[in-house]
Amino acid sequence: MRKKIVAGNWKMNKLLDEAVALTSELVNMAKDEVQNDTKVILCPPSIYLTTIKNYIENSPNFSLAAQNCSDKVSGAFTGEISAQMLQAVGVEYVLIGHSERRQYFNETNALLAEKVNTALANGVSPIFCCGESLDQRQNEDYIGFVKNQITESLFHLSKDQLLSVVIAYEPIWAIGTGLTASAEQAQEMHAALRQHFASKYGADVADEISILYGGSVTAASAAELFASPDIDGGLVGGASLKSREFTNIIKAR
Numbered sequence: 001m002r003k004k005i006v007a008g009n010w011k012m013n014k015l016l017d018e019a020v021a022l023t024s025e026l027v028n029m030a031k032d033e034v035q036n037d038t039k040v041i042l043c044p045p046s047i048y049l050t051t052i053k054n055y056i057e058n059s060p061n062f063s064l065a066a067q068n069c070s071d072k073v074s075g076a077f078t079g080e081i082s083a084q085m086l087q088a089v090g091v092e093y094v095l096i097g098h099s100e101r102r103q104y105f106n107e108t109n110a111l112l113a114e115k116v117n118t119a120l121a122n123g124v125s126p127i128f129c130c131g132e133s134l135d136q137r138q139n140e141d142y143i144g145f146v147k148n149q150i151t152e153s154l155f156h157l158s159k160d161q162l163l164s165v166v167i168a169y170e171p172i173w174a175i176g177t178g179l180t181a182s183a184e185q186a187q188e189m190h191a192a193l194r195q196h197f198a199s200k201y202g203a204d205v206a207d208e209i210s211i212l213y214g215g216s217v218t219a220a221s222a223a224e225l226f227a228s229p230d231i232d233g234g235l236v237g238g239a240s241l242k243s244r245e246f247t248n249i250i251k252a253r
């Protein structure tokens with residue numbers, strides 16, 4: 001049975017008191033709405049992780065993710081945060097390869113493979129983000145492009161390692177644009193990615209991997225997306241900053 005996940009990526013938003021208020025509201029509103037098989041993962045800015053942890057500790061369906069980690073283990077890398085540090089403060093997941101990091105911080109598939117390795121070595125599960133640009137969707141083999149992101153960053157993993165990874169398919173043209181992929185567009189990619197995992201690791205492994213959809217998910221679009229057979233939940237940006245909207249997305253799962 002695949003894990004169902006609704007994750008909220010707050011990006012570089014909220015001051016501390018706002019972050020705490022949002023978490024408290026979510027915990028209160030969502031506590032009766034989260035189904036037992038569903039995990040809610042909050043991805044606040046790293047500076048808030050230890051504080052937010054205190055506010056979710058009595059909510060077993062809630063977990064934390066960092067938005068990034070270093071590819072290095074430790075040492076003279078000013079400003080970086082290691083996977084081991086995340087693990088030590090009780091962070092279970094880390095976003096790796098968000099398109100904003102690929103675009104603004106030049107993160108390559110090879111670098112992301114190193115980040116995946118250090119996360120897994122420290123018991124932190126990567127939420128590996130992948131997705132194509134609008135130009136690639138219109139002019140290229142966009143499914144082949146996303147499969148290649150996965151091949152280059154994940155296909156060196158063993159089966160057991162891969163089963164600790166969550167995939168988030170996030171078409172770049174849908175992130176923060178208000179343009180959600182249709183359920184058909186998202187399902188097409190999710191099925192193709194699951195098939196890609198099956199070709200390398202076998203159908204049983206592919207069947208166990210959670211593949212989330214991300215890109216302008218709202219309470220209005222969530223139910224149809226989440227009803228698709230290969231969509232196991234969502235990675236939500238803008239709509240995760242509003243407690244009522246995010247709770248309604250959680251409810252839709």
Ligand code: PEP
Pocket residue numbers: 009170174175176177178214215216217235236237238239
């Ligand atoms: C994201 O940043 O991962 C994302 C999906 O953002 P939004 O929901 O705002 O498109």
